[in-house]
Amino acid sequence: MATIIQPKDDKDGVTNECKKLLSSLPKERGWRTEHIYLFQGYWCQPKQIQAILSFQSHFHALDSDLVLATIPKSGTTWLKALAFAIVNRHRFPISKSDHPLLFSNPHDLVPFFEYNVYMGNEDPAGYLSGLPSPRIFCTHIPYSAMADSIKSSRCKVVYICRNPLDTFVSSWIYTDKIRSDGVPPLPFEEAFDMFCEGKIGYGPFWDHVLGYWNESRERPDKVLFLRYEDMKADVVSHLKKLALHLGYPFSEDEEERGEVERLAELCSFEKMKELEVNKSGKSIMNFENQKLFRKARVGDWVNYLSPSMEERLRKEIEARFQGSGLSF
Numbered sequence: 122m123a124t125i126i127q128p129k130d131d132k133d134g135v136t137n138e139c140k141k142l143l144s145s146l147p148k149e150r151g152w153r154t155e156h157i158y159l160f161q162g163y164w165c166q167p168k169q170i171q172a173i174l175s176f177q178s179h180f181h182a183l184d185s186d187l188v189l190a191t192i193p194k195s196g197t198t199w200l201k202a203l204a205f206a207i208v209n210r211h212r213f214p215i216s217k218s219d220h221p222l223l224f225s226n227p228h229d230l231v232p233f234f235e236y237n238v239y240m241g242n243e244d245p246a247g248y249l250s251g252l253p254s255p256r257i258f259c260t261h262i263p264y265s266a267m268a269d270s271i272k273s274s275r276c277k278v279v280y281i282c283r284n285p286l287d288t289f290v291s292s293w294i295y296t297d298k299i300r301s302d303g304v305p306p307l308p309f310e311e312a313f314d315m316f317c318e319g320k321i322g323y324g325p326f327w328d329h330v331l332g333y334w335n336e337s338r339e340r341p342d343k344v345l346f347l348r349y350e351d352m353k354a355d356v357v358s359h360l361k362k363l364a365l366h367l368g369y370p371f372s373e374d375e376e377e378r379g380e381v382e383r384l385a386e387l388c389s390f391e392k393m394k395e396l397e398v399n400k401s402g403k404s405i406m407n408f409e410n411q412k413l414f415r416k417a418r419v420g421d422w423v424n425y426l427s428p429s430m431e432e433r434l435r436k437e438i439e440a441r442f443q444g445s446g447l448s449f
């Protein structure tokens with residue numbers, strides 16, 4: 122059994138063991154932190170590496186677990202809200218005026234596994250075992266780096282991806298607002314180069330997406346693969362698929378009563394953005410909730426990327442996804 126990894130309160134918030142590891146890894150300038158490091162094939166912040174190590178050593182999946190996975194800025198907040206509302210709809214009826222989603226940001230209702238390590242929790246497994254059943258948690262960790270018990274248990278995984286052009290723009294704007302103290306701003310053009318080279322948090326983008334995509338094709342019962350743009354275009358049919366995959370399908374009666382539409386409305390960007398908790402509140406990580414709700418528009422990249430940037434990223438994406446059955 123590996124030793125329990127406990128974060129220390131240093132600049133990077135990582136243990137000496139992790140620091141030693143970092144010194145042996147390739148590094149690049151970071152988006153939010155001074156550096157990102159190439160670990161198990163992915164570019165990560167120091168604390169993210171610590172979280173992956175902890176996850177791989179300590180996490181024991183239950184067959185009933187529901188795991189939501191994303192690369193940052195591709196629909197995480199939305200997916201958390203939808204999964205929470207679906208799974209808990211008998212405990213918390215959608216139309217009730219005291220529904221938790223009206224008073225809490227989805228990040229506070231469905232934790233990231235990574236938060237646990239960031240918060241310096243001494244017992245990663247204990248923290249998650251305190252969640253009510255079924256445990257719903259979220260992660261940005263790539264599929265290949267997932268704890269073995271997630272892969273071998275019967276727990277369900279849902280992945281949402283978003284087109285890379287909008288994901289890049291959303292990431293850069295968000296990063297610009299929440300950069301860690303003392304880390305100088307990353308100019309837009311430089312960030313774009315890094316995205317195209319795969320150097321983003323939990324990137325390369327294509328490897329992260331393809332890891333879950335390939336698994337969803339091999340084991341569709343295990344991994345449901347969703348696309349942000351498809352969900353935006355037809356949220357109701359995707360909610361039914363999501364509910365079925367999670368093991369909480371809508372009944373005919375619920376469908377007739379318009380419960381699916383009501384749930385979609387509760388979790389919609391327009392509704393969530395206007396809630397007091399999301400206008401003025403802070404989430405568990407002390408981030409301002411309002412920064413999680415920007416425009417949520419498909420194709421907003423057109424207002425930021427030049428034609429040559431678009432062409433470059435499209436070519437890169439085409440080459441990376443060639444033959445995979447997935448295109449953007």
Ligand SMILES: Nc1ncnc2c1ncn2[C@@H]1O[C@H](COP(=O)(O)OS(=O)(=O)O)[C@@H](OP(=O)(O)O)[C@H]1O
Binds near residue numbers: 193195389390413416
């Ligand atoms: N409910 C809902 N429905 C649809 N879209 C939503 C919703 N909530 C947030 N958003 C938009 O998602 C973008 C943020 O991505 P994430 O939630 O993955 O961010 S994070 O990784 O959790 O920080 C970010 O996209 P952009 O507006 O394009 O930047 C948010 O506005």
